[in-house]
Structures are given as C-alpha cells and as structure tokens.
C-alpha cells in the first residue's frame with residue numbers, strides 16, 4: 483500500500499473558520515475567508531497577531547475545530563487502499579498537542595495513534611504523498627505534494643492544487659489505477 487500523509491490544519495480541520503468566528507466576535511469585525519486571499523492569519527488585521535498568539539496559547543482552542551466537508555468519509559475510503567498517516571506541524575503551537583490528539587481520536591478513531599506524526603519540518607516525513615495547504619511544507623517534502631486549496635495559497639503556482647475532499651478522493655482513486 484502506498485502511504486499518504488495528511489496535514490491537519492486547513493486540510494482536515496478548518497482553523498481559519500474558528501479563527502474568524504472568534505476574532506469577529508471579539509473585535510466586532512465581519513471578516514470572511516475572502517479577506518484572507520493570499521494572506522496568512524496575522525496579516526488580516528492590526529489586532530490579528532496578538533489575537534492569534536492568545537488563541538494559540540489557549541490549550542482548548544484546537545479541540546473543537548470544524549471538520550472540512552467530506553474529510554471524514556473520504557479519509558475512511560482512502561484508508562481501504564492507502565496507509566494513512568497524520569502529519570501536523572504541531573511544534574508551531576505546542577499548547578495544541580493534547581487538543582489535537584483528542585480531536586483525532588474523536589473524529590478519526592480508525593487511524594491508529596502510532597500513525598500520528600507531530601512534527602516541524604515535514605521533509606522528515608517518509609510517505610508517497612503529502613496533502614497540505616502550506617507551500618513550504620510541500621516543496622520540502624520528497625514525495626508527491628498535493629496542495630489543499632486555502633485562501634492563503636490561492637495564487638500559488640504549485641503544480642497540483644485540489645479544491646476540496648471530493649477532488650482529493652477522485653485524484654487518489656485515479657492514482658490507484660496508474661499503479
């Protein structure tokens with residue numbers, strides 16, 4: 483079986499959605515994902531960096547992130563044909579470790595916990611594919627990178643960029659036929 487490593491934030495879990503809901507409620511703003519086109523979260527607003535730092539220090543912030551539509555079902559189906567690993571750059575937000583672990587256990591109980599890789603630089607991840615929203619991680623990765631569409635990578639020229647989990651499923655089912 484070929485191995486797929488899957489990023490968590492902005493691939494499985496919609497961190498931006500939670501950030502926007504929380505930020506808008508606290509600051510009385512009305513930002514949407516469109517305002518984040520080609521920007522990372524700290525670039526959204528003058529208050530965004532301090533808000534982000536506060537959210538990232540809250541050990542519960544990552545515990546209830548919404549799932550992307552189809553992520554659960556597609557990952558379950560891909561798991562019949564591929565070995566699934568989770569690769570998250572959790573070292574960027576150390577207070578999120580426990581919440582991320584529990585989130586995976588709740589929503590993806592079929593993925594064994596020894597398939598969780600909490601890391602920094604994903605060039606160490608040995609897999610055939612990596613699904614990620616961060617271009618830097620994808621270019622460092624030595625296998626086939628699959629960019630998952632996000633507002634901040636909208637203008638990316640990365641050769642393989644998929645819009646949603648339905649497209650991810652189609653891509654990997656096609657890959658099976660090639661092998």
Ligand SMILES: [Mg+2]
Pocket residue numbers: 489490491492493614615616
């Ligand atoms: Mg990510």
